[in-house]
Amino acid sequence: MKDLVKFGALALVLLTALLLAVVAGDEGPWYFAWLVGTTMIVLIAVSSAVLFETQEANSLATHKETSQ
Amino acid sequence: MELYIALKIIWALLLGVLLSGLAIMVGMDMGVGTLLRFVGRTDAERRTSLAIIGPHWDGNQVWFILGGGAIFAAFPTLYATSFSTFYVVMILLLFAMILRPVAFEYRSKVDARHWRASWDWAFLVSGALPMIIFGAAFGNVLQGVGFHFGWDGQYYQDESFVWYLLNPFALLCGVMALALAVYQGGAMLMIRGMGDLAARARRFAIGGGLLALVLFAIGGVWIRFIKGFAFTRSVDPGMPATPLGGPAVVMRAGAWLDNFHTHPLLWLLPALGACGMLGGPLALLARKPVLGWWLGALAWIGTIFTAGGAMFPFLMPSSTTPAESLTVWNASGSAYNLGWMLGFAVVFVPIIVTYTGWAFRVMKGKVNPATVVADDHFY
């Protein structure tokens, strides 16, 4: 039941996003660009930080190997 | 045409709702600001008082901004004329209003006695002054304001601003607004405050509520002798919105009571206000601050709708050229605009009320001074 609610909520969010995208893409291409662009900018920033953690984990690992 | 009339009336009512929201929520924060130096003897108590409204004042203040925006859109000519004729007063109000957010954010960020003491004075001024001006504006509008219009819709002022600041009836309304704000702020401090802080807040709030009641009663008698405004013949409520070339308007003592005589049900409005002002302090005496807070809200609603009910359909009558008085019929936006705005209001006002309520629920409970003092993230 809980999964079903989650699934429903997710479907609703996706549907709204699609609807928004269609309307914005049709009537206001710039608004659409803003939506997509902002999402992209935030995602790139987030993944760059995640990459930072990976890089640090790797360099720690190699550091350990060389010091052994 | 009928639709246009309905929209005009709905927006007049919504204007009342907005002003009530503004008075209740902003008034509460202004009341806390006014009381800050009196209920808080120590720095810890003052910071606690600020922490009590800390998470909410920002959201509450939007009622003020929304009030400005909604009058602009729904009654453009009223917005243009009232803000300009009350220029000096409005600018003073703005100065006080912009001092307040800064005071919140900066006061406790530096640990120096003079710094904090200065900002505490800023809280007093930026709390008391706007409420007095808010009330006085009502007082002035009830007496009529001196202005007329040029052919292109530009207003011209016929009176000195000194009159708007210093006339007895406006001052009475101003002090009453401040008293109600002190009441509302005191009730909030009781809800979330503890110990001495809450006890002092209680005394001030009870005093404020009762003072408001007395002033409300005096104002009610006084209004009989003030020259109100009335149309000499019936007007077409669906008229295009222009203040020029309207029907003649007379000024007559007691005319503001006409609506109450024709529709006796309207007497319920002042009765509600008085109930709030009397019941509120009683609730606080019985240490029921939450009930007291809601009764304070009722007092505001009663007061504002009483003033509105007396004046309807007048919004801002002109004492020098009564025929060019601004009314609900001749100062509103177009039907198309009012319709769209209504749509937005219907969708968003319930949403706003819901998340404001949620925010208050999330932050509910007593505020502990020890934690406020220890954490410099607090105001």
Add this chain to the structure above:
Amino acid sequence: MIDPTVVNLSRLQFALTALYHFQFVPLTLGLSFILAAMETVYVITGKPIYKDMTLFWGKLFGINFAIGVATGLTMEFEFGTNWSMYSHFVGDVFGTPLAIEGLMAFFMESTFVGLMFFGWDRLSRPAHLAVTYLVALASNLSALWILIANGFMQDPAGARFDPVTMRMQFKSFGALVFSPDAQAKFVHTSIAGYVSGAMFVMGISAYYLLRKQHREFAARSFRIAALFGLVSTLAVVTLGDALGRMDDLVQPAKLAAMEGLWHSARGPSAPWKLFALPDDEKQRDAASIGIPYVLTPLVAHEWKTTIPGIYALERAAKARTVSGIKAIIALKSFGASHDPAALAAFRKHENDMGYGFLAQRYAPDQDLSAITPALLPAVLAKTARASIPNVFVEFWSFRIMVGLGVAFIVVFAFGAYYSLKNELEKHPLVMKAAMLAIPLPILACEFGWVTAENGRQPWTVYGWLPTFQSASSHGIGYMIFSLAGFVLLYSLFIAAELYLMFKYARLGPGEHTAQPKPLPVPVRPVFGQPGYAHKPWQ
């Protein structure tokens, strides 16, 4: 009679308060999404350092936000207090986006900002993250509605003048909201805010890295800001280019002034002025250096169009003024008599009425009906001259903005590159540049505002209502009173703001977010304590 001094003082006051307000807005627009990005990483990875980052940058965000809100209050009311004729003339359509901004965006932003600051212990991690995203979204939605309103001033879409009510009446919501000018302006401004926020975070992080303080914290902040900023600057420059093309279509005088085009540019070889000293008095350049074959493709994205110059635009303005004078005289007579003949006369010249208003200033006693045939050429010449914005200001504010924008790409590119390679410490020059660049995006935003709004002159509603006609009929005393007050208050604010910003930036994150200070009394939850009998704090 309209007093030119009062109009100028009103303009000065509006420009001062708007420019002042606009120092804080870009940071709010950008920092809010950077905070959201940082908190997202916190929720994904669970590393507490990202919470510290959100808290620390959030604190600086808060200092900036408070003063942004305070100065924004002024803007919402200043239309009414100082621009009554404007408010009356367009309130029916211009007030609507402002009201919707309050309903839809500002309420959301301000309510959730309280929870964002004070709700950490009271909300689950995802719920708090959602709150932060709502703040970021709402602050940008705020900008959206304000710029829709501004877009109407630049290109009045969706309304029509109504001679009975003597104002512009709202006709199409869709045309207002989806006006290309409003759209492009919003996206450009919002992303410019992202650039400002990114530079702010990157610069302060560089300061820590240079001083080898808080390195774990600063390296991560730098990384996020550099990437966030790099993509944003690329976007902002592209969008600015698009906005320029829009002006080419709807505001030719603004474009001509931006490019310093006295003569129309025909064909592909017309030079683009890299440097010029436009002289508005003599209407020519005191000196100029141009690059051929750049202007036309740059502005119009094609080779063959003609871009009208200022002389040509003034000639066109003269013709419209002749027609506009007739429109206003007919309108005034219709207002007095409601005579259908007057209305018909007005309808014929309706679309030029703005130029009639513009000419009023140069008519004897500001009365158009007093213009004799002998006086007409002089009035037309003055009106035509007045229809062009100040070229020197427009030319240079535009170039400074663009130059800064291009410079930001370089700073962010190097910053991102070395941050990705984890070699920042080997290149102190990049970090010094980032540090020095902190205030520059704000400066670029201010010049962007000047470009947009100076270029709109002499109109408040482009082509319909001149600025001269728009102001309230105040006395000079009123204006001096309010101007003096604003200058005094705002100077105090900026001093306090800078003092606090420097104080907290210097203190750094470790000092007050990572470890709470030891308490004199046992730590208890902040809220949620019913009866608290004793008073341990005394």
